[in-house]
Amino acid sequence: MSRHNQRSTKTATWWSAALVLGGIAAAMTPAILLAASGSGGGFDEVVRGIESRYHVHANKIPFLGLISLVAAHATHGGVHSVHVAEIEHMEGPVDGAELNALVAEHVGPGWQRIVRDTNRSGDEQSLIYVKPQGSRLGMLVVDLDHKEMDVVEVSINPDKLSDEISEHRHSREDNDDRTAQDDSE
Amino acid sequence: MKRAMVWASMLALGVGISTVAARAQDELPPPSPIEKTLAERAEHVTEVTLDKNMLAFAGKFMNKDKDDDKDEKEAKEMIQGLRGVYVRDYEFDKDNEYSAEELEGLRKYITTSDWSPMVHERTKGAKEGTDVYLKMINGQVQGLFVLDAEPRELSLVLILGPIDMDKIGALSGNFGIPKQAVKDVKKAQKEAGK
Numbered sequence: 161m162s163r164h165n166q167r168s169t170k171t172a173t174w175w176s177a178a179l180v181l182g183g184i185a186a187a188m189t190p191a192i193l194l195a196a197s198g199s200g201g202g203f204d205e206v207v208r209g210i211e212s213r214y215h216v217h218a219n220k221i222p223f224l225g226l227i228s229l230v231a232a233h234a235t236h237g238g239v240h241s242v243h244v245a246e247i248e249h250m251e252g253p254v255d256g257a258e259l260n261a262l263v264a265e266h267v268g269p270g271w272q273r274i275v276r277d278t279n280r281s282g283d284e285q286s287l288i289y290v291k292p293q294g295s296r297l298g299m300l301v302v303d304l305d306h307k308e309m310d311v312v313e314v315s316i317n318p319d320k321l322s323d324e325i326s327e328h329r330h331s332r333e334d335n336d337d338r339t340a341q342d343d344s345e
Numbered sequence: 346m347k348r349a350m351v352w353a354s355m356l357a358l359g360v361g362i363s364t365v366a367a368r369a370q371d372e373l374p375p376p377s378p379i380e381k382t383l384a385e386r387a388e389h390v391t392e393v394t395l396d397k398n399m400l401a402f403a404g405k406f407m408n409k410d411k412d413d414d415k416d417e418k419e420a421k422e423m424i425q426g427l428r429g430v431y432v433r434d435y436e437f438d439k440d441n442e443y444s445a446e447e448l449e450g451l452r453k454y455i456t457t458s459d460w461s462p463m464v465h466e467r468t469k470g471a472k473e474g475t476d477v478y479l480k481m482i483n484g485q486v487q488g489l490f491v492l493d494a495e496p497r498e499l500s501l502v503l504i505l506g507p508i509d510m511d512k513i514g515a516l517s518g519n520f521g522i523p524k525q526a527v528k529d530v531k532k533a534q535k536e537a538g539k
Contacts (some may be wrong), residue, residue, distance in 0.1 A: 256390075275391075276391070276392040277389075279390075280388050280389070290399060290402075297402055318402060
């Protein structure tokens with residue numbers, strides 16, 4: 161075999177190896193990203209932790225991506241990234257301290273618990289976590305009401321949401337004024 | 346030379362300790378062991394913990410329409426300037442679920458040397474009553490602690506940061522602060538003014 165042929169065979173082998181490695185990396189990327197996002201905590205990790213501990217299945221709300229888009233549009237960016245999981249048929253009382261520890265373990269770094277409401281019978285538990293995200297605020301709520309548990313995560317822009325609320329308040333007040341005026345006439 | 350180094354080390358240690366102490370005074374305390382035992386006995390527990398960053402965010406949610414109102418604006422600025430709000434509320438299903446020693450333990454845990462009692466209201470022979478403490482630094486109110494003990498309910502409210510006592514009403518019912526706690530403070534202010 162000539163030196164030129166040897167070199168081209170070697171180059172082809174390197175290309176094949178690079179392609180195989182590239183293929184493996186491409187195939188593994190979603191798994192790596194999923195694992196990385198899982199370790200970051202937040203909504204998915206908390207839901208998975210609850211499912212695993214209480215042997216329950218969380219129902220995700222259909223078309224939530226669309227609902228999230230509509231919410232973002234309707235509030236002019238005040239609320240977006242809405243995630244909701246509903247768990248029905250929670251069997252038996254839930255120990256408040258255990259649920260608190262479970263959520264704290266899975267929620268991940270940066271989240272801070274601001275409210276905890278618990279009762280001894282274990283059928284009503286609420287936990288509210290928040291996480292500053294630049295100008296936005298992430299909010300995660302875990303709420304148990306007897307046999308039903310809801311986990312909700314939203315991202316809020318306080319300024320935009322406040323403007324939106326203010327605008328609605330004004331329009332409602334205007335309507336009330338108009339109604340009062342019509343009534344007096 | 347050696348002696349100078351020892352002095353320098355001691356000075357550095359002193360500065361370090363005082364910095365840590367000042368920092369500790371600025372931050373919300375970790376829950377006391379008494380709170381844990383109270384929570385175990387309570388039928389219903391509510392806990393609210395807001396640090397400086399959260400309060401700055403919370404201030405943004407307050408009514409923007411009233412920003413033109415000077416008092417409202419000042420109240421909002423006061424809230425955004427607070428360093429922490431810590432509320433614990435324990436509801437019991439029967440009377441006498443907490444002891445006088447536990448109340449005293451809670452008082453001692455929160456109130457260090459900077460705190461001065463403003464009101465200590467007790468009915469003779471009963472554990473129930475209200476305590477209001479103020480944290481005074483250079484003549485400025487830098488903290489407020491209310492311990493309200495009812496037969497079946499115990500509430501702790503700790504607010505850290507500069508507080509304008511005339512604007513204290515803005516906190517009522519916000520951030521988990523019971524309206525009763527603010528009423529107690531206002532009553533104490535009136536009593537102190539007499």
